[in-house]
Amino acid sequence: MNNFIELTNISKHYGDKVVLERMTTQIAKGEFVTLVGASGCGKSTFLRLLLGTELASSGAITIEGELIEKEPSSERGIVFQKYSVFPHLNARQNVALGIEFERSVGLGRLFGAKRKDAIDIADAWLEAVGLSSSAELYPHELSGGMQQRLALAQALVKKPKILLLDEPFGALDPGIRKDMHELVLKLWQENQLTVFMVTHDLKEGFHLGSRLWVFDKRRNDPHAPNRFGSTITFDIPLNAQNATRNHQDLEAIKSEMHIVSTT
Protein backbone atom coordinates (compact mmCIF):
# COMPACT_ATOMS: atom_id res chain seq x y z
CA MET A 1 0.00 0.00 0.00
CA ASN A 2 2.86 2.38 -0.61
CA ASN A 3 0.95 4.08 -3.40
CA PHE A 4 -2.23 4.96 -1.57
CA ILE A 5 -2.14 8.44 -3.05
CA GLU A 6 -0.16 9.18 -6.17
CA LEU A 7 0.70 12.57 -7.63
CA THR A 8 1.95 12.57 -11.19
CA ASN A 9 3.52 15.70 -12.57
CA ILE A 10 1.12 18.11 -10.87
CA SER A 11 1.32 21.73 -11.98
CA LYS A 12 -0.89 24.66 -11.18
CA HIS A 13 -0.80 28.11 -12.70
CA TYR A 14 -3.13 31.09 -12.78
CA GLY A 15 -2.59 32.77 -16.13
CA ASP A 16 1.14 33.45 -16.33
CA LYS A 17 1.71 32.95 -12.62
CA VAL A 18 3.08 29.50 -11.96
CA VAL A 19 2.28 28.37 -8.41
CA LEU A 20 3.17 24.72 -8.37
CA GLU A 21 5.28 22.83 -10.87
CA ARG A 22 6.03 19.22 -11.59
CA MET A 23 5.18 17.56 -8.32
CA THR A 24 5.48 13.81 -8.44
CA THR A 25 5.34 11.69 -5.32
CA GLN A 26 3.55 8.87 -3.53
CA ILE A 27 1.99 8.79 -0.12
CA ALA A 28 1.42 5.62 1.85
CA LYS A 29 -1.76 4.90 3.75
CA GLY A 30 -1.62 6.15 7.33
CA GLU A 31 0.96 8.82 6.62
CA PHE A 32 0.74 12.17 8.44
CA VAL A 33 2.15 14.69 5.99
CA THR A 34 2.83 18.19 7.25
CA LEU A 35 3.22 20.94 4.66
CA VAL A 36 5.37 23.91 5.54
CA GLY A 37 6.84 26.84 3.64
CA ALA A 38 6.82 30.59 3.37
CA SER A 39 3.46 32.26 2.76
CA GLY A 40 2.53 32.22 -0.89
CA CYS A 41 4.61 29.11 -1.53
CA GLY A 42 1.66 27.13 -2.81
CA LYS A 43 1.10 24.77 0.12
CA SER A 44 -2.51 25.89 0.54
CA THR A 45 -3.03 25.71 -3.22
CA PHE A 46 -1.82 22.13 -3.10
CA LEU A 47 -4.29 21.35 -0.33
CA ARG A 48 -7.11 22.81 -2.41
CA LEU A 49 -6.09 20.57 -5.31
CA LEU A 50 -6.39 17.58 -3.01
CA LEU A 51 -9.69 18.89 -1.70
CA GLY A 52 -11.09 19.41 -5.17
CA THR A 53 -12.05 23.08 -4.86
CA GLU A 54 -9.38 23.77 -7.49
CA LEU A 55 -8.20 21.67 -10.38
CA ALA A 56 -4.60 21.03 -11.36
CA SER A 57 -3.56 22.69 -14.61
CA SER A 58 -1.84 19.46 -15.57
CA GLY A 59 -1.00 16.13 -14.02
CA ALA A 60 -3.11 13.67 -12.08
CA ILE A 61 -3.94 12.87 -8.46
CA THR A 62 -5.16 9.38 -7.67
CA ILE A 63 -6.40 7.78 -4.48
CA GLU A 64 -6.20 3.99 -4.49
CA GLY A 65 -5.61 4.11 -8.23
CA GLU A 66 -8.70 6.22 -8.97
CA LEU A 67 -8.58 9.82 -10.15
CA ILE A 68 -9.98 12.11 -7.45
CA GLU A 69 -13.36 13.70 -8.00
CA LYS A 70 -13.30 17.21 -9.42
CA GLU A 71 -15.36 18.65 -6.57
CA PRO A 72 -15.24 18.16 -2.81
CA SER A 73 -16.57 14.79 -1.75
CA SER A 74 -16.97 12.73 1.39
CA GLU A 75 -13.77 10.78 0.79
CA ARG A 76 -11.78 13.91 1.68
CA GLY A 77 -12.53 15.54 5.03
CA ILE A 78 -11.47 19.11 5.76
CA VAL A 79 -10.93 21.34 8.75
CA PHE A 80 -10.33 25.00 7.97
CA GLN A 81 -8.90 27.60 10.30
CA LYS A 82 -12.33 29.25 10.50
CA TYR A 83 -15.94 28.70 9.40
CA SER A 84 -15.65 24.91 9.53
CA VAL A 85 -18.74 24.40 11.68
CA PHE A 86 -22.30 25.51 11.05
CA PRO A 87 -23.41 28.31 13.37
CA HIS A 88 -27.11 27.40 13.23
CA LEU A 89 -26.63 23.85 14.52
CA ASN A 90 -25.55 22.77 17.97
CA ALA A 91 -22.49 20.57 18.40
CA ARG A 92 -24.41 17.32 18.19
CA GLN A 93 -26.38 18.42 15.13
CA ASN A 94 -23.17 19.59 13.48
CA VAL A 95 -21.69 16.11 13.77
CA ALA A 96 -24.92 14.30 12.90
CA LEU A 97 -25.35 16.33 9.69
CA GLY A 98 -22.91 14.12 7.75
CA ILE A 99 -24.91 11.03 8.68
CA GLU A 100 -28.21 12.71 7.84
CA PHE A 101 -26.93 13.68 4.39
CA GLU A 102 -26.00 10.08 3.75
CA ARG A 103 -29.15 8.41 5.05
CA SER A 104 -31.83 10.87 3.98
CA VAL A 105 -31.24 11.81 0.36
CA GLY A 106 -34.43 13.83 -0.06
CA LEU A 107 -34.54 15.99 3.06
CA GLY A 108 -31.09 15.57 4.58
CA ARG A 109 -32.91 15.14 7.88
CA LEU A 110 -33.66 12.02 9.91
CA PHE A 111 -36.57 11.30 12.24
CA GLY A 112 -37.47 8.80 14.94
CA ALA A 113 -35.28 5.73 15.40
CA LYS A 114 -32.98 6.68 12.53
CA ARG A 115 -32.41 10.05 14.13
CA LYS A 116 -31.67 8.41 17.46
CA ASP A 117 -29.15 6.20 15.72
CA ALA A 118 -27.42 9.18 14.08
CA ILE A 119 -27.31 10.98 17.42
CA ASP A 120 -25.65 7.99 19.06
CA ILE A 121 -22.93 7.99 16.42
CA ALA A 122 -22.53 11.75 16.76
CA ASP A 123 -22.26 11.49 20.56
CA ALA A 124 -19.55 8.85 20.24
CA TRP A 125 -17.50 11.22 18.09
CA LEU A 126 -18.13 14.12 20.41
CA GLU A 127 -16.74 11.97 23.19
CA ALA A 128 -13.70 11.05 21.08
CA VAL A 129 -12.81 14.73 20.75
CA GLY A 130 -13.72 15.56 24.36
CA LEU A 131 -16.91 17.52 23.75
CA SER A 132 -19.43 15.22 25.44
CA SER A 133 -20.53 17.84 27.90
CA SER A 134 -21.00 20.47 25.19
CA ALA A 135 -23.27 18.52 22.85
CA GLU A 136 -26.16 20.97 23.22
CA LEU A 137 -24.08 24.10 22.79
CA TYR A 138 -23.99 26.18 19.63
CA PRO A 139 -20.64 27.09 18.03
CA HIS A 140 -20.84 30.68 19.29
CA GLU A 141 -20.93 29.29 22.82
CA LEU A 142 -17.75 27.26 22.24
CA SER A 143 -14.17 28.53 22.48
CA GLY A 144 -11.93 28.53 19.42
CA GLY A 145 -10.27 25.27 20.45
CA MET A 146 -13.60 23.59 21.09
CA GLN A 147 -14.87 24.71 17.69
CA GLN A 148 -11.87 23.05 16.05
CA ARG A 149 -12.51 19.88 18.06
CA LEU A 150 -16.05 19.95 16.79
CA ALA A 151 -14.85 20.49 13.22
CA LEU A 152 -12.62 17.40 13.57
CA ALA A 153 -15.47 15.25 14.89
CA GLN A 154 -17.71 16.53 12.12
CA ALA A 155 -15.17 15.57 9.45
CA LEU A 156 -14.28 12.19 10.97
CA VAL A 157 -17.86 11.00 11.21
CA LYS A 158 -17.70 10.47 7.44
CA LYS A 159 -14.62 8.24 7.79
CA PRO A 160 -12.77 10.08 5.03
CA LYS A 161 -9.92 8.37 3.19
CA ILE A 162 -7.82 11.45 3.72
CA LEU A 163 -8.16 14.23 6.23
CA LEU A 164 -7.05 17.71 5.17
CA LEU A 165 -6.19 20.32 7.79
CA ASP A 166 -5.67 23.88 6.58
CA GLU A 167 -3.78 25.67 9.36
CA PRO A 168 -6.37 24.33 11.79
CA PHE A 169 -4.68 25.66 14.92
CA GLY A 170 -3.33 28.91 13.51
CA ALA A 171 -5.80 31.05 15.44
CA LEU A 172 -5.45 29.26 18.79
CA ASP A 173 -3.46 30.12 21.91
CA PRO A 174 -0.22 28.16 22.37
CA GLY A 175 -1.52 26.20 25.38
CA ILE A 176 -4.69 25.14 23.61
CA ARG A 177 -2.69 24.34 20.50
CA LYS A 178 -0.68 21.81 22.51
CA ASP A 179 -3.87 20.05 23.62
CA MET A 180 -5.06 20.00 20.04
CA HIS A 181 -1.78 18.43 18.91
CA GLU A 182 -2.31 15.58 21.36
CA LEU A 183 -5.88 15.15 20.17
CA VAL A 184 -4.93 15.07 16.50
CA LEU A 185 -2.16 12.54 17.11
CA LYS A 186 -4.54 10.39 19.14
CA LEU A 187 -7.24 10.50 16.47
CA TRP A 188 -4.67 9.82 13.75
CA GLN A 189 -3.38 6.70 15.49
CA GLU A 190 -6.74 5.36 16.63
CA ASN A 191 -8.43 5.73 13.27
CA GLN A 192 -5.44 5.05 11.01
CA LEU A 193 -6.06 8.25 9.11
CA THR A 194 -4.06 9.63 6.25
CA VAL A 195 -3.57 13.30 7.06
CA PHE A 196 -2.31 16.33 5.19
CA MET A 197 -1.80 19.38 7.33
CA VAL A 198 -0.74 22.84 6.20
CA THR A 199 0.99 24.85 8.88
CA HIS A 200 3.16 27.93 9.02
CA ASP A 201 4.75 26.66 12.21
CA LEU A 202 7.79 24.58 11.33
CA LYS A 203 8.02 23.14 14.84
CA GLU A 204 4.41 22.04 14.72
CA GLY A 205 5.14 20.36 11.38
CA PHE A 206 8.03 18.42 12.89
CA HIS A 207 6.15 17.51 16.02
CA LEU A 208 3.01 16.17 14.35
CA GLY A 209 4.04 14.75 11.01
CA SER A 210 5.36 11.36 10.02
CA ARG A 211 6.59 13.06 6.91
CA LEU A 212 7.36 16.71 6.32
CA TRP A 213 7.28 18.55 3.03
CA VAL A 214 8.87 21.90 2.54
CA PHE A 215 7.41 23.89 -0.35
CA ASP A 216 9.73 26.27 -2.11
CA LYS A 217 10.93 27.36 -5.50
CA ARG A 218 13.79 25.35 -6.99
CA ARG A 219 14.58 28.11 -9.45
CA ASN A 220 13.93 31.79 -9.23
CA ASP A 221 14.18 34.41 -11.94
CA PRO A 222 14.40 37.80 -10.22
CA HIS A 223 13.15 39.51 -13.39
CA ALA A 224 10.12 37.25 -13.72
CA PRO A 225 9.21 36.05 -10.23
CA ASN A 226 6.09 34.33 -11.51
CA ARG A 227 7.85 32.19 -14.08
CA PHE A 228 8.74 29.32 -11.80
CA GLY A 229 6.48 27.63 -9.32
CA SER A 230 7.08 25.87 -6.04
CA THR A 231 7.55 22.22 -5.54
CA ILE A 232 8.54 19.95 -2.66
CA THR A 233 12.14 20.91 -1.97
CA PHE A 234 12.52 18.73 1.13
CA ASP A 235 10.71 15.50 1.79
CA ILE A 236 11.74 14.35 5.24
CA PRO A 237 10.54 11.16 6.87
CA LEU A 238 10.09 11.89 10.55
CA ASN A 239 10.49 9.42 13.32
CA ALA A 240 9.01 9.95 16.72
CA GLN A 241 11.87 7.96 18.32
CA ASN A 242 14.53 10.12 16.80
CA ALA A 243 13.77 13.53 18.18
CA THR A 244 17.38 14.77 18.15
CA ARG A 245 17.77 13.93 14.50
CA ASN A 246 14.51 15.75 13.81
CA HIS A 247 15.78 18.72 15.71
CA GLN A 248 18.92 18.83 13.57
CA ASP A 249 16.78 18.65 10.46
CA LEU A 250 14.69 21.50 11.73
CA GLU A 251 17.73 23.71 12.17
CA ALA A 252 19.09 22.65 8.79
CA ILE A 253 15.83 23.50 7.05
CA LYS A 254 15.53 26.80 8.80
CA SER A 255 18.92 27.86 7.45
CA GLU A 256 18.24 26.33 4.02
CA MET A 257 14.94 28.16 3.71
CA HIS A 258 16.70 31.33 4.64
CA ILE A 259 19.24 30.79 1.86
CA VAL A 260 16.60 29.88 -0.71
CA SER A 261 14.43 32.83 0.06
CA THR A 262 17.27 35.34 -0.08
CA THR A 263 18.79 34.18 -3.36
Next chain:
Amino acid sequence: MQRLINRSPSRPLRIALSIIPFVLILLTYQISSGMRKAENEQDKLLPSFTEIASAIDRMALEPSKRSGEYLFWRDTQSSLSRLVKGVSIAAFIGLIVGLAAGAIPLIAAPLKPLITAVSLIPPLAILPVLFIVFGLGELSKIMLIVLGVSPFIVRDILQRTQELPREQLVKAQTLGGNSWQIILRVILPQILPRLIDAVRLSLGTAWLFLIAAEAIASTDGLGYRIFLVRRYMSMDIILPYVAWITLLAFATDWLLLQLSRFIYPWYHSEK
Protein backbone atom coordinates in the same frame (compact mmCIF):
# COMPACT_ATOMS: atom_id res chain seq x y z
CA MET B 1 -10.88 66.87 31.95
CA GLN B 2 -11.83 63.90 29.83
CA ARG B 3 -12.05 64.40 26.10
CA LEU B 4 -15.55 64.92 24.78
CA ILE B 5 -15.29 61.88 22.49
CA ASN B 6 -14.64 59.66 25.51
CA ARG B 7 -17.53 60.84 27.64
CA SER B 8 -20.74 58.88 27.38
CA PRO B 9 -23.90 59.41 29.43
CA SER B 10 -24.85 57.00 32.21
CA ARG B 11 -27.96 54.92 31.64
CA PRO B 12 -30.50 57.10 33.51
CA LEU B 13 -29.03 60.22 31.92
CA ARG B 14 -29.22 58.61 28.48
CA ILE B 15 -32.89 57.76 28.95
CA ALA B 16 -33.64 61.27 30.16
CA LEU B 17 -31.74 62.77 27.22
CA SER B 18 -33.62 60.58 24.77
CA ILE B 19 -36.99 61.76 26.09
CA ILE B 20 -36.13 65.46 26.05
CA PRO B 21 -36.52 66.05 22.26
CA PHE B 22 -40.00 64.50 22.30
CA VAL B 23 -41.07 66.61 25.26
CA LEU B 24 -39.68 69.71 23.56
CA ILE B 25 -41.64 69.01 20.37
CA LEU B 26 -44.88 68.49 22.31
CA LEU B 27 -44.25 71.64 24.32
CA THR B 28 -43.53 73.72 21.23
CA TYR B 29 -46.68 72.35 19.67
CA GLN B 30 -48.80 73.22 22.64
CA ILE B 31 -47.46 76.76 22.87
CA SER B 32 -47.88 77.39 19.12
CA SER B 33 -51.36 75.90 19.20
CA GLY B 34 -52.31 78.12 22.14
CA MET B 35 -50.98 81.20 20.37
CA ARG B 36 -52.99 80.46 17.22
CA LYS B 37 -56.11 79.66 19.24
CA ALA B 38 -55.78 82.98 21.07
CA GLU B 39 -55.87 84.76 17.74
CA ASN B 40 -58.59 82.66 16.13
CA GLU B 41 -60.65 80.21 18.12
CA GLN B 42 -61.70 78.38 14.95
CA ASP B 43 -58.13 77.68 13.88
CA LYS B 44 -57.83 74.13 12.44
CA LEU B 45 -54.14 74.02 11.63
CA LEU B 46 -52.85 73.29 15.12
CA PRO B 47 -55.70 71.74 17.10
CA SER B 48 -55.35 71.69 20.87
CA PHE B 49 -54.73 68.42 22.70
CA THR B 50 -58.33 68.37 23.92
CA GLU B 51 -59.58 68.64 20.35
CA ILE B 52 -57.26 65.82 19.31
CA ALA B 53 -58.47 63.72 22.24
CA SER B 54 -62.10 64.24 21.30
CA ALA B 55 -61.28 63.35 17.67
CA ILE B 56 -59.67 60.11 18.82
CA ASP B 57 -62.70 59.51 20.99
CA ARG B 58 -65.00 60.05 18.01
CA MET B 59 -63.00 57.83 15.64
CA ALA B 60 -61.93 55.02 17.92
CA LEU B 61 -64.42 54.75 20.76
CA GLU B 62 -67.75 55.66 19.19
CA PRO B 63 -69.42 53.86 16.31
CA SER B 64 -69.71 55.90 13.13
CA LYS B 65 -73.13 57.48 12.70
CA ARG B 66 -73.26 56.43 9.05
CA SER B 67 -72.06 52.81 9.13
CA GLY B 68 -72.10 51.92 12.81
CA GLU B 69 -68.45 50.89 12.62
CA TYR B 70 -65.52 52.02 14.71
CA LEU B 71 -63.70 53.76 11.86
CA PHE B 72 -60.29 53.95 13.51
CA TRP B 73 -60.14 50.24 14.20
CA ARG B 74 -61.58 49.32 10.86
CA ASP B 75 -58.99 51.50 9.10
CA THR B 76 -56.24 49.92 11.18
CA GLN B 77 -57.44 46.43 10.40
CA SER B 78 -57.74 47.02 6.64
CA SER B 79 -54.35 48.66 6.41
CA LEU B 80 -52.55 46.07 8.51
CA SER B 81 -54.16 43.25 6.57
CA ARG B 82 -52.97 44.73 3.26
CA LEU B 83 -49.53 45.39 4.67
CA VAL B 84 -49.12 41.89 6.08
CA LYS B 85 -50.37 40.24 2.89
CA GLY B 86 -48.18 42.38 0.65
CA VAL B 87 -45.05 42.05 2.74
CA SER B 88 -45.56 38.29 3.25
CA ILE B 89 -45.89 37.67 -0.47
CA ALA B 90 -42.87 39.87 -1.13
CA ALA B 91 -40.85 38.05 1.54
CA PHE B 92 -41.82 34.69 0.09
CA ILE B 93 -40.84 35.74 -3.44
CA GLY B 94 -37.66 37.30 -2.08
CA LEU B 95 -36.70 34.16 -0.21
CA ILE B 96 -37.33 31.71 -3.05
CA VAL B 97 -35.83 33.77 -5.86
CA GLY B 98 -32.99 35.24 -3.82
CA LEU B 99 -32.02 31.90 -2.35
CA ALA B 100 -32.18 30.05 -5.67
CA ALA B 101 -30.16 32.71 -7.47
CA GLY B 102 -27.71 33.10 -4.60
CA ALA B 103 -27.04 29.39 -4.27
CA ILE B 104 -27.13 28.29 -7.90
CA PRO B 105 -25.00 30.30 -10.35
CA LEU B 106 -26.93 28.90 -13.33
CA ILE B 107 -30.10 30.51 -11.97
CA ALA B 108 -28.34 33.76 -11.05
CA ALA B 109 -27.04 34.27 -14.60
CA PRO B 110 -30.43 34.94 -16.24
CA LEU B 111 -32.12 36.43 -13.14
CA LYS B 112 -29.64 38.97 -11.84
CA PRO B 113 -29.91 41.51 -14.71
CA LEU B 114 -33.69 41.08 -14.72
CA ILE B 115 -33.95 41.76 -10.98
CA THR B 116 -31.75 44.83 -11.31
CA ALA B 117 -33.93 46.14 -14.14
CA VAL B 118 -37.19 45.45 -12.28
CA SER B 119 -35.91 47.08 -9.11
CA LEU B 120 -35.27 50.30 -11.04
CA ILE B 121 -38.90 50.66 -12.13
CA PRO B 122 -40.56 53.24 -9.86
CA PRO B 123 -43.51 51.21 -8.49
CA LEU B 124 -45.75 54.27 -8.23
CA ALA B 125 -45.30 54.91 -11.93
CA ILE B 126 -46.92 51.60 -12.75
CA LEU B 127 -49.67 51.97 -10.16
CA PRO B 128 -52.13 52.90 -12.94
CA VAL B 129 -51.16 49.71 -14.75
CA LEU B 130 -51.93 47.77 -11.57
CA PHE B 131 -55.32 49.46 -11.26
CA ILE B 132 -56.09 48.63 -14.90
CA VAL B 133 -54.92 45.02 -14.64
CA PHE B 134 -56.06 44.10 -11.12
CA GLY B 135 -59.00 46.48 -10.73
CA LEU B 136 -59.48 48.95 -7.92
CA GLY B 137 -59.97 46.29 -5.22
CA GLU B 138 -57.62 44.88 -2.61
CA LEU B 139 -55.45 43.03 -5.11
CA SER B 140 -53.96 46.09 -6.79
CA LYS B 141 -53.00 47.63 -3.44
CA ILE B 142 -51.34 44.42 -2.29
CA MET B 143 -49.61 44.09 -5.65
CA LEU B 144 -48.18 47.58 -5.31
CA ILE B 145 -46.56 46.62 -2.01
CA VAL B 146 -45.30 43.36 -3.50
CA LEU B 147 -43.85 45.15 -6.52
CA GLY B 148 -42.37 47.88 -4.42
CA VAL B 149 -40.72 45.68 -1.82
CA SER B 150 -39.85 42.32 -3.37
CA PRO B 151 -37.02 43.50 -5.67
CA PHE B 152 -35.21 44.83 -2.61
CA ILE B 153 -35.75 41.60 -0.65
CA VAL B 154 -34.69 39.45 -3.61
CA ARG B 155 -31.46 41.39 -4.03
CA ASP B 156 -30.75 41.44 -0.33
CA ILE B 157 -31.31 37.70 0.11
CA LEU B 158 -29.27 36.95 -3.00
CA GLN B 159 -26.38 38.91 -1.59
CA ARG B 160 -26.67 37.42 1.91
CA THR B 161 -26.70 33.94 0.38
CA GLN B 162 -23.55 34.63 -1.58
CA GLU B 163 -21.94 36.10 1.53
CA LEU B 164 -22.12 32.83 3.46
CA PRO B 165 -18.52 31.69 3.98
CA ARG B 166 -17.33 29.56 1.07
CA GLU B 167 -15.71 27.25 3.62
CA GLN B 168 -19.11 26.20 4.94
CA LEU B 169 -20.30 25.09 1.53
CA VAL B 170 -17.08 23.18 0.92
CA LYS B 171 -17.39 21.56 4.32
CA ALA B 172 -20.98 20.56 3.60
CA GLN B 173 -19.84 18.95 0.36
CA THR B 174 -17.15 16.97 2.16
CA LEU B 175 -19.90 15.73 4.48
CA GLY B 176 -21.54 14.23 1.40
CA GLY B 177 -24.36 16.73 0.91
CA ASN B 178 -25.86 17.16 -2.56
CA SER B 179 -26.97 20.59 -3.80
CA TRP B 180 -30.55 20.20 -2.59
CA GLN B 181 -29.53 18.93 0.86
CA ILE B 182 -27.02 21.73 1.28
CA ILE B 183 -29.60 24.37 0.33
CA LEU B 184 -32.13 22.83 2.70
CA ARG B 185 -29.93 22.18 5.74
CA VAL B 186 -27.07 24.68 5.48
CA ILE B 187 -28.16 27.70 3.43
CA LEU B 188 -31.90 28.07 4.11
CA PRO B 189 -31.74 27.98 7.94
CA GLN B 190 -28.99 30.59 7.91
CA ILE B 191 -30.88 32.82 5.48
CA LEU B 192 -34.17 32.91 7.44
CA PRO B 193 -32.95 35.32 10.15
CA ARG B 194 -31.49 37.46 7.37
CA LEU B 195 -34.91 37.44 5.72
CA ILE B 196 -36.39 38.90 8.89
CA ASP B 197 -33.72 41.62 8.73
CA ALA B 198 -34.63 42.35 5.12
CA VAL B 199 -38.35 42.52 5.97
CA ARG B 200 -37.65 44.92 8.83
CA LEU B 201 -35.69 47.17 6.52
CA SER B 202 -38.40 47.10 3.86
CA LEU B 203 -41.32 47.89 6.18
CA GLY B 204 -40.92 51.65 5.79
CA THR B 205 -41.15 51.34 2.02
CA ALA B 206 -44.12 49.00 2.36
CA TRP B 207 -45.99 51.61 4.43
CA LEU B 208 -45.19 54.24 1.81
CA PHE B 209 -46.74 52.20 -0.98
CA LEU B 210 -49.68 51.16 1.16
CA ILE B 211 -50.61 54.74 2.00
CA ALA B 212 -50.09 55.82 -1.61
CA ALA B 213 -52.40 53.09 -2.89
CA GLU B 214 -55.02 53.84 -0.23
CA ALA B 215 -54.88 57.56 -0.95
CA ILE B 216 -55.63 57.02 -4.61
CA ALA B 217 -58.30 54.33 -4.61
CA SER B 218 -59.81 52.92 -1.47
CA THR B 219 -62.84 53.06 0.78
CA ASP B 220 -61.05 52.45 4.06
CA GLY B 221 -57.61 52.25 5.57
CA LEU B 222 -55.36 54.59 7.53
CA GLY B 223 -53.98 56.22 4.39
CA TYR B 224 -57.45 56.61 2.92
CA ARG B 225 -58.72 58.34 6.08
CA ILE B 226 -55.86 60.81 6.23
CA PHE B 227 -56.36 61.84 2.64
CA LEU B 228 -60.15 61.96 3.06
CA VAL B 229 -60.21 64.25 6.09
CA ARG B 230 -57.55 66.48 4.52
CA ARG B 231 -60.45 67.97 2.53
CA TYR B 232 -61.90 69.32 5.78
CA MET B 233 -58.48 70.29 7.12
CA SER B 234 -59.12 67.93 10.03
CA MET B 235 -55.68 68.11 11.57
CA ASP B 236 -57.22 66.77 14.78
CA ILE B 237 -57.69 63.43 13.00
CA ILE B 238 -54.62 63.47 10.74
CA LEU B 239 -52.12 64.02 13.55
CA PRO B 240 -53.21 61.10 15.76
CA TYR B 241 -53.43 58.87 12.67
CA VAL B 242 -49.85 59.73 11.74
CA ALA B 243 -48.74 59.06 15.30
CA TRP B 244 -50.62 55.75 15.24
CA ILE B 245 -48.99 54.68 11.95
CA THR B 246 -45.59 55.54 13.42
CA LEU B 247 -46.37 53.50 16.50
CA LEU B 248 -47.54 50.54 14.42
CA ALA B 249 -44.38 50.68 12.31
CA PHE B 250 -42.25 50.80 15.43
CA ALA B 251 -44.15 47.92 17.04
CA THR B 252 -43.90 45.65 13.98
CA ASP B 253 -40.19 46.31 13.76
CA TRP B 254 -39.71 45.58 17.44
CA LEU B 255 -41.82 42.42 17.32
CA LEU B 256 -39.88 41.09 14.34
CA LEU B 257 -36.61 41.73 16.14
CA GLN B 258 -37.83 39.93 19.27
CA LEU B 259 -39.11 37.04 17.15
CA SER B 260 -35.77 36.76 15.40
CA ARG B 261 -33.88 36.85 18.71
CA PHE B 262 -36.14 34.17 20.12
CA ILE B 263 -35.96 31.74 17.18
CA TYR B 264 -32.39 32.41 16.05
CA PRO B 265 -30.30 33.18 19.14
CA TRP B 266 -27.16 31.93 17.35
CA TYR B 267 -27.62 34.58 14.66
CA HIS B 268 -27.77 37.46 17.12
CA SER B 269 -24.83 36.37 19.22
CA GLU B 270 -22.69 35.97 16.11
CA LYS B 271 -22.64 39.69 15.53
